[in-house]
Amino acid sequence: MYLLAAHWPAAVAVVFLYSVKILIVEDEAPLRTTLLDFLRHSGYICEIAENYEQAHEKIKLYQYDCVLVDLTLPDGSGLDLVRTLKADHSLAGVLIISARGSLDDKVQGLELGADDYLQKPFHLAELNARLRSIIRRRQFQGQRHIMFRDLTIFPDQTLVLVKDQPLTLTRREYDLLLFLLANPNRVLTKEAIAEHIWGDDADMADSFDFIYTHFKNLRKKLQEHGADNYIRTVYGLGYKLETA
């Protein structure tokens, strides 16, 4: 079933050379803690703001690489935070998360200069993939290739090397690999993967079978090139990319 979520290009992962600082602006305590927990585990340095005032103070005082903004705050609108950031010519990337899902908010947010918009509820893995994509786009001095164990990937050329040997992947296999690389050591649920790949079509009956087939093919290709077996199936749940 098609809703209104638009499709963004598949996220691209980077291996960070230095710590990335993120400000989480979210008023709902349980969500805020989960986000904090999740993003810290993913290797970011995180700070939190519970409301507009706190957030405003922090973005005025400190420099962040990315700000995660909830639009509906008890004492103000997240859109005003985006405005403030842009008025200050901040270099921080902006990712809006909103439960309103109102298209006007999305359009307005992106017009104001936000980098991306994610509608609640979202998959944490998807959030991570989007964050990495924003940060990669912002850090031009950063390394433009991704290294993972025996893999090297040049996202700009959609080139994948296994032990320096080029690997030919289909579009879907490549997307899956990048999504895994954005979330190493994390169980990615089939639902999150399906939504990442097919967006609104994710609830079509066969999508899980496709994921299974695509992963089978991806693994086979990697093994044929002598790569380690780092993609693990988590029974009943999904897949996981193991760092060791």
Added chain:
Amino acid sequence: MKLLARTNRYYLGLSALLFVLGTGVLYTGLQHALAHEVDEQLQQQRTYLTERIRVTGALPTITMPQELTIDGPTRSESLRDTVIFDPVEHEAVPFRVISFPVTVQGQRHWLTLRKSLLETEDILKVILTVMLAVMALLFGSLLLLNQWLSRWLWAPFRRTLKALRGYQLQQPQSLVLPATPIDEFSELNQAVAQLTQRVAADYRALKEFTENAAHETQTPLAIMQAQLEQLVQDPELPERAVGAVQHVYRAALRLSRLHQALTLLSKIENRQFTDGVPVQLDAVVQEKLRQLQDFMEAKELRLEVGPLAPVSAVMHPGLAESLIGNLLQNAVKHNLPGGLLRVHLRAAALEITNTGPELRTDPMLLLGRFRKHNAASESPGLGLSIAEQICTYYGFRLSYSFIPAGTLHTLRVTF
């Protein structure tokens, strides 16, 4: 029928009735008065003649045989009507006649006095002429008066009507109606203004409600989803818990999708999408087909695209995507393995045809909410409802046709 024409019709009816009644009353009244007058005159003449004969002792000389005759003693005394042929005018003329006896030198004579009555026909003619003239004058002036009144007195009503026609619920300012000195219209304006204010308030409340409901529901769902995703990261999670977590997780996702779909539906119904931009529909079709490629390949569908005319429609881009996406998804989802998917886009219509099992139910029922062909499907079955709502919103027509040969189902959006 116009109010004026209807009033005029009643006026005409009433005047005609009054005219007939008036004519009748006037005629009988007039005739009665005239007859009475003639009778009186005849009686006076009789008294005069009787007196003269008594004094002179002689019968009067007959100068006007039409008016006075003297007969033998055969008559009886009477006052009556009669008709006498007028040799001059060659017609029968009504007369009032009185006969009475006189005695001259011991001998009885019968005197008969006659007086011509005004002819009925003449009276009727006069009355009819006068009445008709009066009626025509009355009715004519009423018409003119009404026309003028309706133009002048009803002007505030027309202004109210015009303001109402131009009124849109989404507009921020409330309806402003010009003041009028006429009580009825000013009451109407007041009632209309109150009504629109109430409706606008309801509309705003509804709009806020949908937005708040979306927010209030999606936030807990976001918390559930995030917590569950964190939970499954725990390697210590016992295996029997995994199944439970997965069920809850899927249910939360399903609920979230359902809620998003319902919110979208109510937003379309509340006409909360106002800004339209020209959208290249052919590009949307191609993009959506590309997204569905995996699913089409899995079913080994034969895709026939074309003609794909460069059609542009002024729509909300999100709604255009949703409309075409839902229709294409429907055609893929309900297709047979190795079936056909045909997409035609012309300036007048978008046609999406797919093979599929014959429907046992009325296909238009599938546009209803939560109607699905396969009840066990996880999809909430709102895709076609959304498509239909979007069509209704933009004034498109969504129709379905079925060709038994090859079991081809076609959904057509006529722009």
